[in-house]
Amino acid sequence: MEYFCLTDSHEIGACCHALKCGDETVVVDSGLHPKMTGYEAMPPHDKLEGETVHSVVLTHSHLDHVGTIPVLQRQFPQARVYMTAATFDLADAMLHNSVNVMTSQSNELNIPEYPLFTHTMVEECTLKWETRKYNRKFNAEGGVEMLFQDAGHIMGSCTASVQYEGKKVLFTGDVQTEDQTLIKGADIRPEGDYDAIVMETTRGASPRPDGFSREGEEERLAKAIVAGLEAGGAVLIPVFAMGKTQEVLTMISQFKAVGLIPDVPVHVGGLSTKMTTIYDRHSNKTRRKTPRFKILRDMNVRVARKGNKSPIMPKAGEIYCLSSGMMSEKTVSNLFARHFIDDARNALLFVGYADPDSPAGKIRAASTGDEISLDSKRPPLPLNCKVEVFDFSGHAPREDLLEIAIGSGAKKIFLTHGDTDAREWFRQELSKAMPDSEIIVPESGMRYEI
Numbered sequence: 001m002e003y004f005c006l007t008d009s010h011e012i013g014a015c016c017h018a019l020k021c022g023d024e025t026v027v028v029d030s031g032l033h034p035k036m037t038g039y040e041a042m043p044p045h046d047k048l049e050g051e052t053v054h055s056v057v058l059t060h061s062h063l064d065h066v067g068t069i070p071v072l073q074r075q076f077p078q079a080r081v082y083m084t085a086a087t088f089d090l091a092d093a094m095l096h097n098s099v100n101v102m103t104s105q106s107n108e109l110n111i112p113e114y115p116l117f118t119h120t121m122v123e124e125c126t127l128k129w130e131t132r133k134y135n136r137k138f139n140a141e142g143g144v145e146m147l148f149q150d151a152g153h154i155m156g157s158c159t160a161s162v163q164y165e166g167k168k169v170l171f172t173g174d175v176q177t178e179d180q181t182l183i184k185g186a187d188i189r190p191e192g193d194y195d196a197i198v199m200e201t202t203r204g205a206s207p208r209p210d211g212f213s214r215e216g217e218e219e220r221l222a223k224a225i226v227a228g229l230e231a232g233g234a235v236l237i238p239v240f241a242m243g244k245t246q247e248v249l250t251m252i253s254q255f256k257a258v259g260l261i262p263d264v265p266v267h268v269g270g271l272s273t274k275m276t277t278i279y280d281r282h283s284n285k286t287r288r289k290t291p292r293f294k295i296l297r298d299m300n301v302r303v304a305r306k307g308n309k310s311p312i313m314p315k316a317g318e319i320y321c322l323s324s325g326m327m328s329e330k331t332v333s334n335l336f337a338r339h340f341i342d343d344a345r346n347a348l349l350f351v352g353y354a355d356p357d358s359p360a361g362k363i364r365a366a367s368t369g370d371e372i373s374l375d376s377k378r379p380p381l382p383l384n385c386k387v388e389v390f391d392f393s394g395h396a397p398r399e400d401l402l403e404i405a406i407g408s409g410a411k412k413i414f415l416t417h418g419d420t421d422a423r424e425w426f427r428q429e430l431s432k433a434m435p436d437s438e439i440i441v442p443e444s445g446m447r448y449e450i
């Protein structure tokens with residue numbers, strides 16, 4: 001066996017891994033870089049030239065893992081693409097939305113290579129997609145055996161174990177070991193018989209503050225919502241359309257049920273509605289803490305009408321969960337914020353990651369009264385609303401990931417999907433805990449024997 005990484009950047013980039021099993025090469029994920037555009041956002045697929053690829057695995061539907069899968073499938077039209085049923089539906093919707101985003105970026109930012117694929121290509125791609133269940137081994141081309149286990153990161157996410165001629169490699173994908181509000185934590189039991197593990201390291205440089213608990217964080221969020229409502233303002237929670245939206249809506253529903261917050265209207269908009277519909281469709285078929293709960297049916301969420309071009313306007317005493325989470329230009333949360341951030345009665349609550357260069361990142365770093373540029377083509381606005389940040393990460397605490405790596409017994413551990421500091425923490429800790437194993441930060445394209 002031979003492992004090689006096709007992610008160029010030393011941060012969370014366009015995820016793509018390859019594992020050579022005899023004459024076959026299995027590809028795991030093919031993402032789109034969240035911060036780059038054009039060809040630079042793609043994994044270096046040319047490094048797969050000459051390989052025979054019949055099997056591709058998608059660990060989950062975030063764009064940094066699936067965003068260039070149609071391009072990879074064009075290069076290897078014979079490949080069968082394996083994933084869970086929930087990932088199938090979510091990835092399909094994400095890719096179609098990505099075509100729309102790339103098409104508008106092509107004109108606005110002058111990126112002639114965009115869109116990298118069309119709606120028709122996405123439809124053709126999905127014909128080669130096959131769903132597999134958790135915890136059931138299956139055979140892929142060329143004597144390769146695979147097993148998916150629930151990674152607990154978002155609905156449908158899986159770890160992938162690939163076995164060939166007595167050797168076994170674990171790809172963690174993105175993992176959350178702890179229960180979230182809706183999705184249950186990972187269901188993985190490494191049995192110590194792995195030869196190699198390719199692991200994410202997202203939170204390697206983010207230790208938990210003392211006394212942190214998810215319940216405590218939920219309580220703090222409920223209090224901040226109440227404070228915003230009682231101040232006579234509206235509450236804006238910018239959320240990623242997939243995963244975070246559904247987690248936050250479930251939290252709000254639970255807060256209301258136990259009287260932590262009053263029963264006020266909750267609005268969703270943007271891509272969130274489509275993604276929530278898919279979450280609801282899979283509510284009985286995926287591991288979650290509230291299997292019968294269907295968000296859109298049971299919560300009476302107010303959905304911004306599709307095709308309604310006039311922006312949603314804030315109303316005092318109401319809650320708005322709008323995408324995107326980073327408040328990127330031209331998204332619903334960004335347009336909404338123009339009528340929101342200058343009013344001191346309003347509360348802006350962040351529940352997920354924000355790149356420091358994004359509008360959300362700039363607001364988080366700013367102080368009250370600072371001028372904020374939400375849109376490069378419009379004048380900045382003063383930040384007068386209250387701002388609070390919460391930690392509801394979909395990624396495992398670093399100590400839990402360390403335990404998974406140690407539990408795998410792997411002789412080679414590849415550190416991926418994290419910035420330099422994050423990987424360095426894992427490299428040091430694992431070198432101490434597993435002195436007989438090689439701890440490797442893989443170079444793009446370099447081949448490592450397993």
Ligand SMILES: [Zn+2]
Binds near residue numbers: 060062153174
């Ligand atoms: Zn992810």
Ligand SMILES: [Zn+2]
Binds near residue numbers: 012015062065417
């Ligand atoms: Zn990721």
